[in-house]
Amino acid sequence: MTRRIALAASQLPERNGRVLVESHGKSLAVFNVADTLYVIDDSCPHQGASLCGGRLEGRVIQCCAHGLRFDLASGNLLNSTALKVNCYPVEFEGQQAFIVLNDEEGGQ
Numbered sequence: 001m002t003r004r005i006a007l008a009a010s011q012l013p014e015r016n017g018r019v020l021v022e023s024h025g026k027s028l029a030v031f032n033v034a035d036t037l038y039v040i041d042d043s044c045p046h047q048g049a050s051l052c053g054g055r056l057e058g059r060v061i062q063c064c065a066h067g068l069r070f071d072l073a074s075g076n077l078l079n080s081t082a083l084k085v086n087c088y089p090v091e092f093e094g095q096q097a098f099i100v101l102n103d104e105e106g107g108q
């Protein structure tokens with residue numbers, strides 16, 4: 001079963017911006033990279049630091065804590081599959097954007 005989180009206009013980041021969304025007990029970091037939205041858990045799989053404030057280069061986010069870099073599209077550590085941050089697809093219905101949560105990924 002999947003659940004969706006509707007994003008209000010204020011939760012949509014501007015082009016090349018980012019917004020932290022708290023919903024369904026999750027902290028999600030929403031990035032807009034060249035008008036494509038990417039959503040990941042705001043928790044680094046290394047030691048749990050926030051990724052929302054990390055350094056963004058293209059669609060690669062670098063964790064501020066120890067510098068690991070993750071591809072926003074796959075969630076994978078760059079050039080590796082050793083670590084992965086959960087990432088979530090975004091669906092649109094007209095102008096309304098939804099984050100799609102897969103219940104298998106630890107939701108309640």
Ligand code: FES
Pocket residue numbers: 044045046047048049063064065066067068
């Ligand atoms: S907590 Fe992110 S790199 Fe260590």
